[in-house]
Amino acid sequence: MQQRTTLSYDGSWVGLLTAIFEVYEYKFDAASIQQMAQADQGDLFGARHEVHTDHAKAERVKKGVINRVGKKDFQELYAAYLSELQGVEDLILRLVRNYLAPDGVGLSQNYGHEDVLRIKQINKSVSRERHRFKAFVRFRKLSDELFFAKIDPDFNILPLIIPHFRDRYADQSWVIYDIKRDYGAYYNQSEVVEIHLSDLPSEREIMERGEDKEALYDELWRRYFRSTNITERKNTKLHLQHVPKRYWKYLNEKFDL
Amino acid sequence: MADDRIKEKLEILADAAKYDVSCSSSGSDRKNKKGGLGNTGAGICHTYTEDGRCVSLLKILLTNHCIFDCAYCVSRRSNDIKRAAFTVQEVVDLTINFYRRNYIEGLFLSSGIFKNADYTMERLVLIAKKLRQEHNFNGYIHLKTIPGASDDLLNEAGLYADRLSVNLEIPTETGLKLLAPEKNRKDMDVPMDYLKNQIIRTKEEKKIFRSTPKFAPAGQSTQMIIGASGESDMHIMKTADHYYTEYNLKRVYYSGYIPISNDKRLPGLGSDVPVIRENRLYQSDWLLRFYGFKRDEIVNERHPNLDLDIDPKLGWALRNLDQFPVDINRAPYESIVRVPGIGVTSAKKIVAARRFGALRMEHLQKIGISANKVRYFISCQGFVPLMSDRPAEMIKHYILAASHTKYKKVFNQQLTLF
Numbered sequence: 001m002q003q004r005t006t007l008s009y010d011g012s013w014v015g016l017l018t019a020i021f022e023v024y025e026y027k028f029d030a031a032s033i034q035q036m037a038q039a040d041q042g043d044l045f046g047a048r049h050e051v052h053t054d055h056a057k058a059e060r061v062k063k064g065v066i067n068r069v070g071k072k073d074f075q076e077l078y079a080a081y082l083s084e085l086q087g088v089e090d091l092i093l094r095l096v097r098n099y100l101a102p103d104g105v106g107l108s109q110n111y112g113h114e115d116v117l118r119i120k121q122i123n124k125s126v127s128r129e130r131h132r133f134k135a136f137v138r139f140r141k142l143s144d145e146l147f148f149a150k151i152d153p154d155f156n157i158l159p160l161i162i163p164h165f166r167d168r169y170a171d172q173s174w175v176i177y178d179i180k181r182d183y184g185a186y187y188n189q190s191e192v193v194e195i196h197l198s199d200l201p202s203e204r205e206i207m208e209r210g211e212d213k214e215a216l217y218d219e220l221w222r223r224y225f226r227s228t229n230i231t232e233r234k235n236t237k238l239h240l241q242h243v244p245k246r247y248w249k250y251l252n253e254k255f256d257l
Numbered sequence: 258m259a260d261d262r263i264k265e266k267l268e269i270l271a272d273a274a275k276y277d278v279s280c281s282s283s284g285s286d287r288k289n290k291k292g293g294l295g296n297t298g299a300g301i302c303h304t305y306t307e308d309g310r311c312v313s314l315l316k317i318l319l320t321n322h323c324i325f326d327c328a329y330c331v332s333r334r335s336n337d338i339k340r341a342a343f344t345v346q347e348v349v350d351l352t353i354n355f356y357r358r359n360y361i362e363g364l365f366l367s368s369g370i371f372k373n374a375d376y377t378m379e380r381l382v383l384i385a386k387k388l389r390q391e392h393n394f395n396g397y398i399h400l401k402t403i404p405g406a407s408d409d410l411l412n413e414a415g416l417y418a419d420r421l422s423v424n425l426e427i428p429t430e431t432g433l434k435l436l437a438p439e440k441n442r443k444d445m446d447v448p449m450d451y452l453k454n455q456i457i458r459t460k461e462e463k464k465i466f467r468s469t470p471k472f473a474p475a476g477q478s479t480q481m482i483i484g485a486s487g488e489s490d491m492h493i494m495k496t497a498d499h500y501y502t503e504y505n506l507k508r509v510y511y512s513g514y515i516p517i518s519n520d521k522r523l524p525g526l527g528s529d530v531p532v533i534r535e536n537r538l539y540q541s542d543w544l545l546r547f548y549g550f551k552r553d554e555i556v557n558e559r560h561p562n563l564d565l566d567i568d569p570k571l572g573w574a575l576r577n578l579d580q581f582p583v584d585i586n587r588a589p590y591e592s593i594v595r596v597p598g599i600g601v602t603s604a605k606k607i608v609a610a611r612r613f614g615a616l617r618m619e620h621l622q623k624i625g626i627s628a629n630k631v632r633y634f635i636s637c638q639g640f641v642p643l644m645s646d647r648p649a650e651m652i653k654h655y656i657l658a659a660s661h662t663k664y665k666k667v668f669n670q671q672l673t674l675f
């Protein structure tokens with residue numbers, strides 16, 4: 001049996017694409033890609049290969065895949081990467097290999113293919129999460145005219161929702177901060193930059209920095225939510241299906257109900 | 258205090274507006290111009306009420322004062338309730354501040370009729386105009402058109418709003434006469450007709466002059482109250498069909514009547530809201546618009562009412578068993594999409610995937626199709642339907658026994674009444 005090589009990369013998307021490039025470059029037939037932290041506990045007997053993130057190599061993989069199967073299918077690979085699911089790197093690697101194989105064109109429509117099906121499923125979950133956070137982000141306006149929101153998504157969807165918020169709130173400064181992964185996006189009315197708040201403002205600070213009217217609009221929204229409800233039609237099951245409990249902590253209308 | 262007053266107003270005027278079930282923010286693709294605020298096209302539900310309805314827009318009345326006395330409406334003048342009215346600026350401020358916090362996709366503004374139609378409409382239009390012009394607001398605006406308002410105002414409304422709607426309220430003319438004697442169908446047809454023509458004209462002009470301003474780009478919609486005046490589903494669907502075709506409506510909304518009074522002409526307080534019937538009508542509406550069904554395949558003289566225990570597509574299939582089984586690997590898309598348990602998305606996936614090889618039941622299950630429902634209606638590689646020759650009643654029984662319909666609980670509640 002061929003020896004299995006474990007490639008370890010830095011966890012970034014560009015790093016992952018570099019790793020895929022190197023699978024071809026070094027002709028690793030049996031390869032597995034893992035984040036550095038995880039790779040250490042990996043296969044003790046297989047060979048190791050450390051990947052140094054390289055934009056040029058990554059770009060070539062990106063171009064190759066897009067040329068072959070198009071932007072949409074490439075985007076699917078990216079969204080799958082953001083899922084951070086265990087073993088997703090290997091799934092992405094297998095798919096890239098399949099797409100680049102001679103009969104790879106159109107493969108992404110083959111719902112009978114196990115890997116294709118799997119990536120569609122992952123994309124569905126990621127996309128659902130992305131969609132939910134477009135909906136459930138709640139900004140609070142701080143006294144310095146900054147609109148601030150915290151999120152805590154299961155998947156790393158922040159990069160996927162940035163364009164939406166940038167287009168929509170072009171004339172206000174905002175921060176959306178992923179507290180789980182400890183990074184955020186800050187839009188300063190011209191561009192979006194990545195930020196890391198070593199000490200995130202606490203709930204109390206946010207309340208204190210909140211603009212005078214903040215409490216009013218918060219309250220108005222909660223009253224609106226209550227008044228627009230039709231008790232005669234109550235359907236808790238359907239409600240929970242749409243707004244699973246784990247999102248409630250961000251939805252001010254769901255506080256103290 | 259001013260803050261307390263606005264809180265109270267919001268409660269009164271949101272409560273009075275909640276009976277309009279539509280909350281859609283779709284059908285428009287207004288871009289955020291010149292670094293302004295907002296856009297449309299995302300169609301996001303920002304939260305859901307406890308009855309599971311999407312909350313996408315700030316849905317309020319400008320006022321619940323009304324000179325009319327429609328029996329089915331909480332705002333009718335003879336009803337002894339708290340009245341309130343927003344100022345134009347209050348609605349503008351609420352909309353902008355809710356929008357900036359990502360609570361909503363935009364505004365759905367309706368109103369009781371105070372003084373007269375034009376006086377009311379003028380204020381609705383003014384709010385939309387201020388939002389667009391003073392705040393460079395590009396979010397969604399849905400305005401209710403007040404029957405009897407002048408063409409000039411309707412025209413202006415169309416320039417600022419994404420969607421306009423005139424509510425039919427009661428599906429039949431006789432029902433309307435009984436419950437709202439001061440109104441008549443013509444008052445609704447006239448503005449709808451005007452809007453339809455303006456929408457068509459704008460589209461034509463836009464092909465020639467790209468600078469032609471948008472006119473209600475998300476089109477017009479309407480709403481009918483279901484179960485208030487005794488009409489059959491066939492009547493309701495006939496009316497819907499008529500307005501879809503004659504007035505190019507984007508959507509017809511069905512709103513199960515919520516008992517609000519003990520008026521003898523209406524179902525009394527405490528009677529159930531016909532939520533299942535409402536849902537069946539939506540399903541039928543979809544079958545007509547996206548599945549290629551004709552109305553008389555769903556309801557006709559012999560079946561004037563939709564089944565409550567099964568969905569209308571399954572109902573149709575059971576009445577037409579001779580058209581099954583459908584061969585998943587050979588049948589055209591149009592037949593596949595008619596199979597109970599296969600939706601538009603799954604049907605498309607089937608047609609795409611079968612080019613790579615014959616599909617088996619396992620493949621269908623992986624696509625997300627439940628074998629329980631489809632097994633009586635399809636054949637595919639390695640699967641022959643064994644029970645498709647059984648009587649329809651029996652198949653229905655099997656399917657119901659094996660499935661847990663979403664509405665089972667509600668349905669049981671209703672059944673216990675008999």
Ligand code: SF4
Pocket residue numbers: 323324325326327330331332333334368369370
């Ligand atoms: S005109 Fe409209 S608001 Fe007034 S009573 Fe009739 S339905 Fe209600």
